[in-house]
Amino acid sequence: MKLLITGGAGFIGSNFIHHILEKYPTYEIINIDKLTYCGNLENLKKVEDHERYKFIKCDICDKEKIDEIFQEEKPDFVINFAAETHVDRSILDPDAFVKTNFLGTHILLEAVKKHGIERFLHISTDETYGSIDNGKFKEEDALLPNSPYSASKASADLLARSYFKTFSLPVVITRSSNNYGPYQFPEKVIPLFISNILQGKKVPLYGTGKNIRDWIYVQDNCEGLDAVLHDGEDGEIYNIGGGNEKTNLELTQIILNELDKDDSHIEYVDDRLGHDLRYALDIEKVSKIGWEPKHTFEDAIKKTINWYLENEDWWKKLQTKELEEYYEKQYGA
Numbered sequence: 001m002k003l004l005i006t007g008g009a010g011f012i013g014s015n016f017i018h019h020i021l022e023k024y025p026t027y028e029i030i031n032i033d034k035l036t037y038c039g040n041l042e043n044l045k046k047v048e049d050h051e052r053y054k055f056i057k058c059d060i061c062d063k064e065k066i067d068e069i070f071q072e073e074k075p076d077f078v079i080n081f082a083a084e085t086h087v088d089r090s091i092l093d094p095d096a097f098v099k100t101n102f103l104g105t106h107i108l109l110e111a112v113k114k115h116g117i118e119r120f121l122h123i124s125t126d127e128t129y130g131s132i133d134n135g136k137f138k139e140e141d142a143l144l145p146n147s148p149y150s151a152s153k154a155s156a157d158l159l160a161r162s163y164f165k166t167f168s169l170p171v172v173i174t175r176s177s178n179n180y181g182p183y184q185f186p187e188k189v190i191p192l193f194i195s196n197i198l199q200g201k202k203v204p205l206y207g208t209g210k211n212i213r214d215w216i217y218v219q220d221n222c223e224g225l226d227a228v229l230h231d232g233e234d235g236e237i238y239n240i241g242g243g244n245e246k247t248n249l250e251l252t253q254i255i256l257n258e259l260d261k262d263d264s265h266i267e268y269v270d271d272r273l274g275h276d277l278r279y280a281l282d283i284e285k286v287s288k289i290g291w292e293p294k295h296t297f298e299d300a301i302k303k304t305i306n307w308y309l310e311n312e313d314w315w316k317k318l319q320t321k322e323l324e325e326y327y328e329k330q331y332g333a
């Protein structure tokens, strides 16, 4: 079985590649990634010479190159992780989000149509539903995204589904909640707050700190994606949620506590524009194909903090001029 994975040098994609190579002794992986500021081949150092792994630098918006790769590699499954993923960056500059997340997905869908792929797993997100004050989102609920990021992801999600309805393409879609774990780029809240504390900085908490996210350990998500890839049904959408709702203030205090720091390290800053209050997913459908999260938040957040403590070199190398310039734009410094 040959898997073509897009965006495999990012956070979830690289964890997924490690998971697949370890679990399936015969599966081959082709990882295609543009290597944006978020793509990092260090995440794949352990497998770079693996006989069943190959990396190709490629933008999913490059139609000709995508066509050549599909022609040459003849993958069985395509899994589309490639995306611009940071909500705050989409507020500052949405262009790349529309291009990669929507047009890039379109180019992949066309390639899947042309080359007769067995399964196209499109990685979507819980943010496509928008915010929910009470209850949990089900797969058939309307998509009401609130940021350019989530709107671009919702557009791609709907386009992928339309290729199943119109062209009978074997598309499956997952919408997962907030992931955390090793190799997450340190602009996202958990690695940002851990790395800030380790550098003696404060942590910028948006607005009141009362917004709620549902956290899933990345390994649990990878197992959920694996279950959907193998056992999901064509044309279906699967929520993958961790069942660990925390306000951002609660999350911040857990991190501070683990690092022996108190609330004086919190700096309340202006709220994110259009900030979704709460995400929550109903996971009944995916549980019917035998998946459920295995990690408790309490254990996995400790494991995650330890990983960032033990891998300072990894995240310190990512404190680049690009990141500095982004924060200058973000905070107007």
Ligand code: NAD
Residues within 6 Å of the ligand: 006, 007, 008, 009, 010, 011, 012, 013, 032, 033, 034, 035, 036, 037, 038, 039, 040, 058, 059, 060, 061, 080, 081, 082, 083, 084, 085, 086, 100, 104, 123, 124, 125, 126, 153, 175, 176, 177, 178, 179, 180, 184, 185
């Ligand atoms: P990430 O930003 O860490 O990684 C994205 C990867 O995509 C990077 O390696 C980047 O170089 C690559 N990429 C970007 N533009 C590309 C292009 N045009 N062509 C080829 N490669 C390109 O993201 P992540 O957190 O690992 O998220 C992966 C996927 O999962 C995304 O589709 C995201 O929307 C979705 N998702 C993420 C979360 C989360 O909590 N992180 C939750 C739900 C869904």
Ligand code: DAU
Residues within 6 Å of the ligand: 085, 086, 087, 088, 125, 126, 127, 176, 177, 178, 179, 187, 188, 189, 190, 192, 204, 205, 206, 211, 212, 213, 248, 272, 279
């Ligand atoms: O829900 C899934 C989504 O989770 C994915 O689709 C996105 O790709 C991923 O980036 C993530 O989006 P969020 O916006 O929820 O994640 P982020 O880490 O940016 O923020 C989490 C919460 O923390 C959010 O309510 C905003 C808040 N926050 C974030 C940052 C970066 C802060 O309070 N301060 C910060 O500095």
